[in-house]
Amino acid sequence: MARFITTQILTKKINNMRKFITTIAIALVAVSLFGQAKKPTIMVVPSDQYCISRGYSMEFDNQGTIITLPDYKKALQTDPNLRLVISKLSGIMADRGFPLKDLEQELKNLATAGAEMSMLESKNTGAGIAESPIDALKRTAKSDIIMDLSFEVKRKGPKNYITFILNGLDAYTSKNVASAAGTGEPSVSAQPEILLEEAVLSYIDEFNGRLMSFFEDAFEKGREVKIRILMFQNMDFDLESEYNDDELSEHIENWMADHAVNGRYNTQDATENFMQFEQVRIPMLNEKGRAVDARGWIRDLQKYLKDDPFMIESKLYMRGLGEAWLILGEK
């Protein structure tokens, strides 16, 4: 009897161990399968409201209209509380596998890279680096996800308290993909710096929880991107031109429906000169297991339009990981 019970316990243990090993193996396979998707970059940027309300701003006269823009450099150089919060957020996000792009460093790099580019020339002919106005315009601090931050130390009688707002914005779809906001517990004794640190610790898990849901959604339903189809001027065709009895715009929409994950896309606007697609779900990986971004995905449409019966040349223009433009007519 005792031997029977011992055998039963052993069998149960072996079964449990088997289940455990199978579970771990499945998890590892799942992770390795998704091991190559393009990782979005994240950067903390103080909100316009935070900068402008504290005087970290600059004004431009745009043809008679005064435009106020945030001056990030001034904010980062003069606001110790902002530096403290960004530093705390950076540490936590790095720990979660997302080292943040540092806005201050990025601004410094851009300034020095610009100076170096203007000085560089070839050894033989003295030729400078080719740079179009668009190339120069593209040299700005940017990331795929912006952590839009604002906070304020407020007083209620003798007590200090913090209001804290952190929004995760997808730079391409402009969607708020994660957020955390609220008001901390008022305190008489705690210094504002301590309350700020407490606010970061308090809200970051909620923020990351939502960010996790956003990533899970992307892996399940595809990455959400924005696609624009544009036309160069003076072409002998437009998006209403017919090929095999269907308009070009219809052919493009059919291609989108066939290639978007589960056919998910939304034609936000369309004329004979442009088409704008939003909420286009593209796969994170292609059939070869390689990472896909908006540019790589729309390149297949470029090839499709280059073929018979369209024979259309086009220029592919990238606006980051999640937005691409296809300009029809020429390269």
Place this chain on the structure above:
Amino acid sequence: MKTLQITLVLLLALAVSVNGQKRKELKAYYGSQYNVEIQTLGVGNDGTKLFKVWGYAKKAEGAAIEAKRNAISAAIFKGIPAGGGAAPTPALSTDSNAEVTHQAFFDEFFKDGGKYLQFVNLSNDGAAGGADRIKMKKGYKVAVAVSINFVALRKYLEESGVVRKLDAGF
């Protein structure tokens, strides 16, 4: 008269059975891992969560131990509600069936004296009294203020493949 007596007896039996059913449901309710009662006490130090959690057992000591287990269970499966100036913390596991999917792992993790205790930093279970120690009909309901090492727990579960990493897939 006899009919009235029979009716009364039947009604009494029905009342007892309904009451019995209620108590049975109540028991299941207490035993459920989803029914963890938590009150957040404030923002914990870096990497920790600070809250009060309740446990049920025949003896007060057992209830305090159960409370510690409930604290870790809540962090994994349920999340920690907002309170005391702290924002809510979502559950570590985003899989709603994690306890079934990874049953073998959690059976081992939550066994008596199991590894879950490694993530309970601090608890006041030695001093539970007053409103934190309630004598019930068949045991005790005891509240314990705990500080759990939330970051270490998350990392351990991520490394064990039980919880998805934030950068998994990238």
